Amino acid sequence: MALEARLNCAEYKNWLKAGHCLLVLRDALRRFAGEQLQAFHRQLLARLAPLGCCRGRCRPRSKQFQSNCSVCAEWKKEILKHHTNKNGEIHWENCKPELWPSDSWELAKAYMPRGQMNISGPEKCDASALLNLFNFCNHFKGIDQKKVREVIRCRNELMHSSEMKASSLWMEEFGKKVENLLKEFQNVPEVMEASRKIEKLLSSDWTVLVKVGEDQLDGLEGDIEVCLSQRQISEIEMELIKERLKEFCLLIEEQEMLSEENLNRIQMIKEFLKDNNDLQISLQADMQKLEGGLEEMVYNQKISMKDSRKESPNPEEDEGC
Ligand SMILES: [Zn+2]
Known part of the structure; x- marks a missing residue:
């Protein structure tokens, strides 16, 4: 089956469109997340910088992290202080503790789901990682956590759907929840732009676009933002x-x-x-x-x-x- 035939299945097309919305959302939040993490890092450094760097080759094992040195012990304490779910699962294995004093993104990983070990910065991050960061790091407490969690739930439902399908009713709910979350970022220019794009994307019909073909996209004025080849x-x-x-x-x-x-x-x-x-x-x-x-x-x-x-x-x- 080719793409065009797959898109004949409305619920599969919905699945793709919702996934695309999450990619647009992710792209729009990356710069914001990176800058906020730098600010958060500076705040922690103000207290911890005099301690210097790791002296014990500390390495977390999965969700367990017993530091070998007092420097990493202090960083861990500080990271936990800002965690909104201290007693829940923390994927310490995402982090290289020796980089905590020098790399703000290594801090971010302690608030993210598994699989972040080799992700070097926000530009390599997926939507789930960013949303979890906003949910679990209290530096982002200005954002309504309930709205973040609702989009995380939608993302998980979408990615765990066995058939990779989404109903139109689900799409309607999803659209509302994403829109609600985006309103929390009124001061982030990329997010405002993404908000318009997502609104158009959810109401567009990809089948038409596939049939039109890449070289004819220029003819589709007005909808150009959501026109995809x-x-x-x-x-x-x-x-x-x-x-x-x-x-x-x-x-x-x-x-x-x-x-x-x-x-x-x-x-x-x-x-x-x-x-x-x-x-x-x-x-x-x-x-x-x-x-x-x-x-x-x-x-x-x-x-x-x-x-x-x-x-x-x-x-x-x-x-x-
Ligand atoms: Zn250490």
């Missing part, structure tokens, strides 16, 4: 599915065993890619990484199950669009 829509599609595959890889790295629900989700995305050869070819490397992780997980499970002599069920799901 087939290639651009393809790129958005790839980015969203890549994000989804990456999330599964991180989950496999973190957990010894996946829930049946997640195994089903992986099975469904495999079926989906099998039916859409263009995507399967482009996402081959990402898919191989995921398969490799799964094989390793199954191998480890077999070893640990040898004693109990139990067989794990192997669910087979086959659902189409």
Whole structure:
């Protein structure tokens, strides 16, 4: 199936459009997040700079971080002081503590979901990471946290949707929640621009644009801001599915065993890619990484199950669009 045919499925098109909105939102918030983090870092440095740098090669292990040196212990204390969920899960493994005194973005990672270790700054960050930062770091307490959490919930529903579909009712709610959140950033010029773009995007019909083709986009005046070529829509599609595959890889790295629900989700995305050869070819490397992780997980499970002599069920799901 090619892109044009996929877009005939209204709910899949909704899924892509909502994902695109989140990418637009992310792009608009990056500069703001980076500058705010620098300000937050300066604030912490005012107290902690005299301590100098890490003296113990401190390395967090997953969600645990016992520092070897007093410098990192102080930074950790300060990071926790500004955490809105001190007793919840903190992905310390995202951070390189020796960089806390010199790199503001290393601080940000303590307030983000897993998988941020190699992300060097806001320009490499996804929407989920930025929204979680606003939710969990009290430097951003000026932003209505409820509105942030509502968009995080929408983002998770979207990215965890097994079928990669969104109903028009869901889209309506999503549109309202994104709009509500964007109003919190009245002073950020990029966000105001993004707000207009998202409003138009949610009401546009991509099928028309795909049929028109790239070289004729200039003729579509008025709607030019949301006019995307087939290639651009393809790129958005790839980015969203890549994000989804990456999330599964991180989950496999973190957990010894996946829930049946997640195994089903992986099975469904495999079926989906099998039916859409263009995507399967482009996402081959990402898919191989995921398969490799799964094989390793199954191998480890077999070893640990040898004693109990139990067989794990192997669910087979086959659902189409
Ligand atoms: Zn240290």
